Amino acid sequence: MKERIDQPGWISRMLSCIFLLTCISVSANAANYVTVAVIGNRVPVPDKTQGMQKVVEQVKGFWHKKILQVLPDKPDLIVLPEYCDFPKGISRQEREEYLNVRKNQIQEFFASESKANRCYIAFGMRREMEDGNWRNSCIIVDREGNIAGIYDKKFPTVGDMEGGVKTSDKTPIIQCDFGTIGCAICFDLNFDELRRVYEQKKPDIIVFPSMYHGGLVQNTWAYSCRSFFAGAMAFREIPSEILNPQGEIVASTTNYFDYTVARINLDCRLAHLDGNWEKLTSLKAKYGSAVKITDPGRLGSVLISSEDKNIPVEQMIKEFEIELLDDYFDRSRRYRLEPGNME
Template identity: 55%
Template sequence: MKLPVKLFSAGFLSLLVLSYSNYLWAGKTDEIRLHVSRRSKKKSYVKIATIGAGSLSVNSNTAPQKVVEKMIAHWRNRFAQVLPDRPDLIVVPEACDRPSGFSLEKRLEYYKVRKNQIRDFFAKVAKENNCYIVYSAARQAKDGSWRNSSVMLDRKGKVAGIYNKNHLVIEETTKAGILCGRDAPIIKCDFGRVAFAICFDLNFDELRLKYKKAGPDLIIFSSMYHGGLMQAYWAYSCRCHFVGAIAGRATRSQIINPLGQVVASNTNYFDFVVTNVNLDCALAHLDYNWERLRKLKAKYGPKVKITDPGCLGAVLISSEDEKISVEEMAKEFEIELLDDYMTRALAHRHKPGNME
C-alpha cells in the first residue's frame, strides 16, 4: 500500500510511508527457468532482489566436485525464491559459494575444482531470466593470485564488470593469499550506474569518497557483516540507493534509499526480499525550497513524490512521470539540490570577510 504525499499549507512536508513487501513462494526447485514477459515500465525503476543466504554446511570429507554440485543445488533453491517476481537484479552475500567448516587447505582444493562452474551457473540463470546477478566469491586471476570479488553478470549472462575488494581483513592476505583490489569501478547497467563494496570496505572513507565523487545510482554491498549505521551513512553520503546482501537471515539484508531509510528488508523467517526502487530521484534541502516544493507538488501531483524523513532538513524528490525526469522537475522550479546548497554554503564561509 502506498500513502499519498501531501504538502500542507503551513509548509510542512508529511512523511512518505514507503511500502515494505516480502515475497513468499514455494514450489519445485529442480527447474528455475521462468518465461519472462516484462511489462513496459519506466526505465528509472529497477526491481531488486537481495538474498541473505547463510554459508552452506558441507562435510569436509566430501569430494570437491560433489561440493560444487551441492553448492549449485543450494543456489538453485535460493534463486527459486525470488525469480517468480522477475527481478532486474539479484544480489547475494560475500563468498557466496564458500562452504562453512572447511580448513584453508580443503577450501583451496575445492576452489581448484570449482573454477568457474558456479559463476557459469549464475550466468545461465541470469540469461534464462533476463536479469543481472551479482556473483560474489573468491576468484583466481590469470597470474594465479587471488581476489575477493563481486562479478556483475548481465541479462545475457556475460560479465559486465568486476569489483575486487579494496580493503581486506589482514588475514585474508596473510593467511589466504588474497590481494587487495586497487580500483573502484562504476559499472553501467541498463537501469543505472552501479558501485560495489564488500564487507570490511564499509569502514574506509577512501573508497566511500571515490563513490561520492563518481555519483553512482546504486551501491551493492555483499558481506559477512551488516555494518550497522554505516550502510545508511554510505547511502546518504553518496546520494544513492544501497542494497546489502548479508550472509545469514539472522542479520538483515536490506535496501536503503538516499535518505538512509530502510525501504525493504528480509526477516527472521525468510532470507530474501524483493522490491521496486525508483532511481530517478534527488536530494534537496528545505532551506530556500519550501515554496518551490509546494509549487512542484501542485503541478505534478501523484507524478512526484517528496519524502521527508524528519529531523534531517533534506527531502528526497522522486519523479513518477513517464517522460519528465527529476532533474528536469528541479530545473523547472529552480529547486536547489542538496550538494549545490552545501557547495554554496561552503563558498560563503570562505568568502573574504565572512570568517573570523
C-alpha cells in the same frame, strides 16, 4: 540515369536510426523503476564424502533454490553475499581442494541463471587471476550471462591477505541497462577513502556483498553517496537490507525470510529544505501524484522522485529552480569564504 538504391543498406540504416531514437526516448523517460532483490544466507555444511565436485553441485543446487524465491517479482538485479559459494564447515585445506575443483564452474552457473531469468546477478567469490594470485571479488553478470563488471575488494582484512588475497586499487563504476553500480565488500565499508570515491561518482546503486552488517555505516554510505544501497549478508541472523539515498531502510530480510525485494525509482534527487519550501509546494501542486517528495524527518533534506513516465525529475527541478542538496552545500562553502563572513 536514376541512382540505384542499395535496399539492404538503406533498410539497415533506417533500422539503426529507429533503434537510436528508441534509445534516446527511453533515456529521456522518467520513473526509472528497478526491482532489486537481496538474499542473505550461506551454503550449509556439505556432504564431502563423494568428493569436491559433488560439493560444487551442492552449491549450485542451493543457490538455484534461493534464486527461485525471488523470481516471481521479476528482479532486474539480484545481490548475493560475499564468498557466497564457500559452504559452512570446511577447513582451509578443504577450501583449497574445493577451489582447485571449482575453477569457473560457479561463475558459469550464475551466468546461466542470469541469462535464463533475464536479470543481473551480483555475487561475491574468491577469484583466481591469470598470475595465480587471488582476489575477493564481486562479479556482476548481465541479462545475457556476460560479465558486466568486476570489483575486487580494495580493503581485505589482514586475515584474508595472510590467506593469499591481494588488494586492488581500482574502483570501477559498472554500467547496467538500468543505471550504474558501485561495489563495496564487507570490510571495505570501514574506509572513508573508498566512500569518498563514490561520493564523487554517485552510482545509482551500491551493492554490498558481506559477512558483516556495518550498522549505521550503511546509512552513512547511502546518504553521503546519494545512492541506493543493497546489502546481502552471509548469515541469516544479520538482516540483508535495501536503503534509499536518504539512508532509510526500504526493505529487509527477517527471521522468517532470507530474501527481500524492493522496487526502487532511480529517477530521484536530494534537495535541502532551505530556500525550497515554496518551490516544493508549487512542484507538488502542479504535478500531484506524478512527483513524490519523501521527508524522513530530522534530516533537513527531502528525496524528490518523478513518477511521471515522460518528465524526468531533472526537468521538474529545473522548472521550479529547486536547489539540489550538493549545490546548496557548495554554495554555503563558497559564501563562508567571502569577505566579512570569517574572522
